[in-house]
Amino acid sequence: MTWDTVELDTEDGxxxxxxxxxxxxxxLNVATLEALDEALDEAEKxxxxxxxxxxxxxxxFVAGADLAYMKDLGVQEAQEYSELGHRVMTKTETFPVPVIxxxxxxxxxxxxxxxLxxxxxxxxERAVIGQVEVSVGIMPGWGGIQRLARLVDDEVARRLVYFAERIDAEDADQYGLVGDVVAHDQLDDHVHDLAAEIAAQxxxxxxxxxxxFTKVHRTHLDTGLDYEQRLWSGLFDTADQEEGMAAFVEDREPEWES
Structure with a gap:
């Protein structure tokens, strides 16, 4: 199978x-999310x-969702977009073998x-990571808060979300958000070595x-994910969402109403 915005390759497991x-x-626009969804199914086969x-x-890595598409969504359309994003994230999280x-x-x-x-x-070492959605008038909509708060210290998670912080690789490592930080030109080899070691088990x-592990981390998670999804979709009926995304697309500072 081939897609315009997603590549899939398998070698030695x-x-x-x-x-x-x-x-x-x-x-991640709609077409790319749909391609990821299909690619995950193909990878499992x-x-x-x-x-x-x-x-x-x-x-x-992935700079985020597609704000140019999202900025004019209504609540129902945002709900559908969120459902697609959640499906891809959940399929990644529950993939039957380890994902790096x-x-x-x-x-x-x-x-x-x-x-996450x-x-x-x-x-x-060049990576910059963040749940930055508040800066455009919304909140994480694909399970980011639920998973982040289960991975790092609770206050760290709250600060990252509330202040829309963008942290470098070393800080991400210190917070426990990543497991390894390597030189940029060594990333592919390092990840391949980890994957090969897993594949050999x-x-x-x-x-x-x-x-x-999936069972442990999904206990009581579905309720939180559903609630988070509805909260996220509801933000598409707010002036902050309209202004935040318009400002991003127009390359200007937002003027918040609330």
Missing amino acids: ITTITVDRPDRLNA RDTRALVVTGAGDDA AAINGYAFGGGCELA AADMRVAS PKYAIRAAKEA
Whole structure:
């Protein structure tokens, strides 16, 4: 299967999914989310022993969701967009073998959420990471708050979201948001070595362990995800959302009403 904005490659039990929109910093529009959804299904059909998710080019992992598309959404349309994003993040999180996010650059908003859905995160020293949605008048809409608060210290998670902080790779490592930070030109090799080591482990033991981890981290999570999704969609009936996204698209500072 082929897609315009997603690449899929499998070799020696390692499947790599690459978001390929470098001209848009790999932002996740509807077509790309749908392609990711299908690529995850295809990866599961293959003899995948470890899955790597990354972004094309040297600048971005995934710079976020597509604000140019989102800025004019109504509540129902936002709900549908959120449902699609949640489906992809949940499918990533529950993929039957370990998933490694190779964070090779910017990972903001939906890109941070995609990384959070992985089992492990490895960052290039150039990586910059953040749940920045508040800066455009909304909040994380694809499970970012639920997963972030389960991964790092609660106050760290709150600060990252409330202040829309963008943190570098070293701070992300200190907070426990990533497991490794490596030189940019060593990222691919390092991630491949990790994936190869996983792929060499007993297949059924790894799958059982992954299922157990998935169960642990999804206990009582669905209620939070559903509530977060409805909160996010409801923000598309606010002046802050309209102004925040318009300002971003128009390359100006927002003028908040609230």
